[in-house]
Amino acid sequence: MDSFPKETHRYAFAMVKAARTMPSDIAEKLDHIKRLRFNVQLKNLRKRINRRIT
Numbered sequence: 001m002d003s004f005p006k007e008t009h010r011y012a013f014a015m016v017k018a019a020r021t022m023p024s025d026i027a028e029k030l031d032h033i034k035r036l037r038f039n040v041q042l043k044n045l046r047k048r049i050n051r052r053i054t
Contacts, residue, residue, distance in 0.1 A: 007043060011036040 004010045014036055018027035027033060 007036060007040045011040050 004013060011033070014033050015024065015027060018024075018030060018033060028037070
């Protein structure tokens with residue numbers, strides 16, 4: 001799964017893979033998926049902050 005260059009793709013495919021075996025709300029609570037989601041949210045937050053400053 002690490003072959004995907006973008007964090008959003010890694011998160012999406014991790015969710016799809018986990019959702020095949022369990023409900024998606026439980027899949028979102030898995031540690032590796034939490035880390036991927038956090039990285040995506042942090043990147044978007046940094047973009048938003050930089051846009052407001054400049």
